[in-house]
Amino acid sequence: MSSLSRDDVAHLAGLARIDLSDAELDKMVGELSVILESVAKVQQAGAEDAPPMSHPMPLTNVTRPDEVRPSLGADAALAMAPASELQRFSVPRILAED
Amino acid sequence: MSTATTEPVLSYDEALEKFDPVMGLEVHVELNTKTKMFCGCATEFGAEPNTQVCPVCLGLPGALPVVNEKAVESAIRIGLALNCEIAEWCRFARKNYFYPDMPKNFQTSQYDEPIAFNGWLDVEIPAASGDGTEVFRVEIERAHMEEDTGKSLHVGGSTGRIHGAEYSLVDYNRAGIPLIEIVTKPLRGAGERAPEVAKAYVATLRDLLRALHVSDVRMEQGSLRCDANLSLRAKAADGQAQDDVPLGTRTETKNVNSLRSVERAVRYEICRQAAILDGGDKVTQETRHWHEDTGVTTSGREKSDAEDYRYFPEPDLVPVAPARETVDELRTTLPEPPAQRRKRLQADWGYSDLEMRDVVNAGAVELIELSVEAGATPAGARKWWTGELARRANAEGKGVDEFGVTPEHVAELDRTVKDGRLNDSMARQVLDGVIAGEGSPVEVADARGLELVQDDDALEAAVDKVIEANPDVAEKVRSGKVQAAGALIGQVMKEMKGQADAGKARQIILSRLGVG
Ligand SMILES: [Zn+2]
Numbered sequence: 001m002s003s004l005s006r007d008d009v010a011h012l013a014g015l016a017r018i019d020l021s022d023a024e025l026d027k028m029v030g031e032l033s034v035i036l037e038s039v040a041k042v043q044q045a046g047a048e049d050a051p052p053m054s055h056p057m058p059l060t061n062v063t064r065p066d067e068v069r070p071s072l073g074a075d076a077a078l079a080m081a082p083a084s085e086l087q088r089f090s091v092p093r094i095l096a097e098d
Numbered sequence: 099m100s101t102a103t104t105e106p107v108l109s110y111d112e113a114l115e116k117f118d119p120v121m122g123l124e125v126h127v128e129l130n131t132k133t134k135m136f137c138g139c140a141t142e143f144g145a146e147p148n149t150q151v152c153p154v155c156l157g158l159p160g161a162l163p164v165v166n167e168k169a170v171e172s173a174i175r176i177g178l179a180l181n182c183e184i185a186e187w188c189r190f191a192r193k194n195y196f197y198p199d200m201p202k203n204f205q206t207s208q209y210d211e212p213i214a215f216n217g218w219l220d221v222e223i224p225a226a227s228g229d230g231t232e233v234f235r236v237e238i239e240r241a242h243m244e245e246d247t248g249k250s251l252h253v254g255g256s257t258g259r260i261h262g263a264e265y266s267l268v269d270y271n272r273a274g275i276p277l278i279e280i281v282t283k284p285l286r287g288a289g290e291r292a293p294e295v296a297k298a299y300v301a302t303l304r305d306l307l308r309a310l311h312v313s314d315v316r317m318e319q320g321s322l323r324c325d326a327n328l329s330l331r332a333k334a335a336d337g338q339a340q341d342d343v344p345l346g347t348r349t350e351t352k353n354v355n356s357l358r359s360v361e362r363a364v365r366y367e368i369c370r371q372a373a374i375l376d377g378g379d380k381v382t383q384e385t386r387h388w389h390e391d392t393g394v395t396t397s398g399r400e401k402s403d404a405e406d407y408r409y410f411p412e413p414d415l416v417p418v419a420p421a422r423e424t425v426d427e428l429r430t431t432l433p434e435p436p437a438q439r440r441k442r443l444q445a446d447w448g449y450s451d452l453e454m455r456d457v458v459n460a461g462a463v464e465l466i467e468l469s470v471e472a473g474a475t476p477a478g479a480r481k482w483w484t485g486e487l488a489r490r491a492n493a494e495g496k497g498v499d500e501f502g503v504t505p506e507h508v509a510e511l512d513r514t515v516k517d518g519r520l521n522d523s524m525a526r527q528v529l530d531g532v533i534a535g536e537g538s539p540v541e542v543a544d545a546r547g548l549e550l551v552q553d554d555d556a557l558e559a560a561v562d563k564v565i566e567a568n569p570d571v572a573e574k575v576r577s578g579k580v581q582a583a584g585a586l587i588g589q590v591m592k593e594m595k596g597q598a599d600a601g602k603a604r605q606i607i608l609s610r611l612g613v614g
Binding site for chain 1: 131132133137138139140146147148149150151152153156158159164165166167168169170187189198201250251252253254264265266267268269270410411412413415416417418419420
């Protein structure tokens with residue numbers, strides 16, 4: 001499962017709406033395969049006795065103060081969307097009220 | 099989509115004769131933090147669309163959320179005020195769903211580890227005997243932290259209503275605003291008082307949240323929203339305990355966004371479900387939408403297809419483990435409980451039981467408190483909030499706080515009357531102007547040229563003229579029938595085109611006639 005084809009990466013890039021040049025595609029095929037192989041090593045660990053955990057670090061209460069930080073701005077935010085109108089993201093119709 | 103389709107309903111009395119209602123209330127409250135739950139974006143209401151968004155709340159790849167400490171603090175204070183236990187350790191969870199109101203395809207919420215749980219809130223409703231109040235204890239299941247969703251605008255389609263919409267436009271300013279969801283345990287035993295209890299619960303909760311200063315609690319702006327779950331079960335047979343009768347299928351009514359609607363929506367669902375069950379059919383488990391204008395609920399999506407949210411612990415956030423000292427410290431910041439507070443305020447303000455009940459029913463306790471703080475007299479504040487404003491609120495099916503009139507406005511209005519600048523009828527005109535958005539009371543009075551004539555010479559001249567024109571009445575007053583002066587005062591006011599101080603006019607009349 002860890003071998004990734006160039007078509008797979010092109011397909012994923014399409015789903016994620018990321019434009020990749022041919023050179024970038026080639027590079028990503030190699031890099032993503034290495035990542036997948038590394039992650040696959042986890043499957044070799046004997047996990048029978050280990051309790052499930054949701055976070056790799058034994059940290060709690062990581063918070064930030066309630067202070068406003070600059071936002072992206074509507075133009076920058078909407079530039080990433082395939083379609084927009086009235087300064088809002090345009091999406092396929094949805095059926096319930098907010 | 100047509101909302102005109104009316105479903106059969108049973109009369110309320112008949113429904114209650116045959117069935118026992120069980121309610122569950124879910125209240126979502128938007129916190130008034132300056133920033134969002136997991137990012138530093140501002141939370142201003144009414145900002146231009148998509149101006150308060152960033153990589154975190156837009157769910158862009160690689161963005162990392164960090165919890166707002168103030169939001170956690172508010173959540174704990176809410177939990178404590180609701181007499182809940184506070185979790186020693188709890189996590190956030192991803193609630194997965196595919197719906198564009200959350201750009202991440204999940205909502206960060208809490209699942210089986212809420213920050214607060216097992217509490218209660220006592221609510222007061224007028225006693226069935228009509229004398230005093232009775233207390234109904236609402237058990238709280240949990241209060242958990244989550245984030246609000248974006249707002250959608252539906253475009254196209256023949257009717258403009260959502261089902262005809264061809265596409266939707268989304269504004270993510272609201273996505274990520276801290277939200278506390280407060281869920282009750284099933285409320286049983288309220289019987290025919292169920293709709294009233296529901297309303298009183300939301301009102302009490304609203305007052306409590308307001309007193310905690312954790313939210314604007316403005317139902318009309320959506321910062322406090324209520325979903326009402328309701329089911330009916332058969333009335334217990336003779337000798338059977340009502341709680342031995344199994345619960346019926348419930349519906350969840352959304353979009354109930356005023357206190358009055360909470361009561362109406364619960365009442366409507368009781369009558370609608372009763373008609374279904376009475377006809378031998380089954381209630382469908384579903385989400386229903388409340389329509390304020392027509393006073394009915396209509397079917398939304400069926401609940402079953404949305405139930406599988408594949409919750410799992412949020413890997414991007416670490417657990418929240420409030421230290422017991424922190425919790426104890428926050429406990430000391432709690433306001434006094436609402437019922438106790440009402441008793442204290444009633445004594446401070448010198449209101450009768452009846453006056454206080456009107457104040458509570460109008461949802462004006464906090465508003466009057468703020469008005470008095472802003473300089474209004476208790477009597478003046480009560481007069482405006484439970485008189486003129488409550489009258490308009492009833493007529494328009496709104497809350498007294500939904501006219502854009504603030505406690506500061508009421509204090510200013512009260513002051514202008516006390517100072518003798520305006521009389522009552524002028525003050526009501528000024529209030530019209532404030533509601534119409536013309537500015538503060540003084541600004542409205544200035545702009546509309548409303549002012550009592552302070553010119554004593556003019557008033558005295560008017561009095562003399564009226565006495566001369568009414569020698570019979572004047573004689574009566576002179577001979578001691580002081581109440582006859584009323585007729586003269588009326589004419590003086592007319593002479594002054596309403597722009598005089600009636601009290602002063604009376605004084606001058608009486609002194610002119612030798613009885614003052
Ligand atoms: Zn943000």
